[in-house]
Amino acid sequence: MRNYDYIFAGTGLSALMTVYEMVLSKNFSDKKILLLDADLKKTNDRTWCFWEKPNGRYENLVHKKWDVAVFSNEKYTRDLDLKPYQYKMIQGLDFYKFVFEIISAEKNIEFFNQKIVSFQEEDNRVFVKTETEEFSCHKLFNSIFNPKEILEQDKYPLLQQHFIGWKIKSSEAVFFPEKATFMDFSVAQKGNTRFMYVLPFSENEALIEYTLFSKDLLSEEEYEEAIKDYIKKLGIKNYEILEKETGNIPMTSYQFWNKNSKNILNIGSAGGWTKASTGYTFKSASKKSKALVSFLGQENDFRKFHKRTKFWFYDLLLLDILAQKNQVGSSIFSAMFKKGNPSLIFKFLDEETSFYEDIQVILKCPKGIFLKALFDRLYK
The missing domain is CATH 1.10.260 (434 Repressor (Amino-terminal Domain))
Known part of the structure; x- marks a missing residue:
């Protein structure tokens, strides 16, 4: 059995941000760190959007940014001047490549492409079992989300931000590349909270997402029919679909941190790092990963990390x-x-x-x- 100081169960956004902050701090070069995930992170499986002031931490990865966001409903449209913020977009694959290139140069950090089966804490150590091996560590960061524990309680509601998006290229020049459509509620609500989200890259190329904040998912056909109707509403008759993406982000104020132990810390969606009321993750994860690395230099008990606000x-x-x-x-x-x-x-x-x-x-x-x-x- 191989032993480590820190193991990351899952290598999603929060895990990779935390490892990156550990490298930047230069305080963990003497620690053995292992990242475990069944996914190699070799595909552009998602995009992250967030607002921040210019020249942020990940500015070199920003694929596109906008100074104006548009809010609409069936009665009015408002252009939102975001200053001093900008609305920024980072593609998943760009982020993965960036972080993995940095950590690959660190001799104390390893990544194994293995699926985790279980983990448990015993006698001040944590034991992690994958489909092929077993490992142990002093501290485990878990980012594997388990909805079961939320669904089995009724004190805190669970909604989902779920969506399907098409990146399209149209024959018609209908988009305003300097304006991102933050929320367009002019679509039929059908008893839910439903809106269109549009990120334009040029006058004839944009990502269009049909998004809901609700409990239940839709059929794939319903999302895509809504996108088709919206494209038609924009005056587009001829277009090609360049890429598709789908997502489902938990929205809940469930107290994940109560599941933390002295040596196991839940992070990312599994730790409540997603902004519960909006589903936004990138900025929240960036803040919490910095706070976590600072915490590691001062404290040894993960039960002390979370502070409710x-x-x-x-x-x-x-x-x-x-x-x-x-x-x-x-x-x-x-x-x-x-x-x-x-x-x-x-x-x-x-x-x-x-x-x-x-x-x-x-x-x-x-x-x-x-x-x-x-x-x-x-x-x-």
Whole structure:
């Protein structure tokens, strides 16, 4: 059995960010680190989008960025000036290549293409079993998401941000490459929170995604029919599909950190690192990976890592509302963006606002349904 200081169960975004931060810190070169995953990360399986100020940590990987985001519903359209932020897009394969190239030069870090079967903590060590081998370590970072533990409880709702996207090239020049469509709620809601998301790369090339915040997935045909209808609505008659992507991101305020032990830390979606109210992951994972590496230099007990904030409770209230009345999502986001300060809203969604700034954003939302959600949650 091979022994390590740290093992990463899964090499998704959060795991790779954490390893990258460990390398940058130069404080772990004497530690043996192992990454385990059944996926080689050799395909462009996803894209990550996020807003931040210019010249961020991963600026060299940004595939495209926009200074303006568009919000729409069936009644109005608003161009959101994002300054001081930019909306940025990073392709999965570019990120994987970048991180793996860096860690491949580190003699103390190994990656094995193996599927993990189980892991358990015994006598201050963690034992990890794959389909072919067994390993041990002092500390395990687990990013393998298990929805079963959430589905078996009813205290915290579980929604899903699920989508199918087409990257298309059209004969007609209909897109505005300087504007990303952040949310377009003009599509039929059908009792859910449904919107189109458009990232234009040129006047005739864009990624178009049909996205829902809801409990249940749709058939593949329903997503794709909605995309076809939207393409037609844009005035496009001739186009080719260059790429397709699909995704399903858990949205929940379930307290994953209660499952952490002294030597096992849940990270990524498995640790609640995804922003519960929006499904955005990249920026949140970047912040938490930096915090984690700093924590490792000071503490030895993973149960001390997580700190719950006021934003966890804000997210919980929104998810409570959408779990009970999924159709009101459009009205909530529309109220927020219709007259709200875009940069303040994005700062709020990044969990960087003061309480005074929180109130400015919250007061833009429909007050009745949030007061009811607050009352119900306090007495639940």
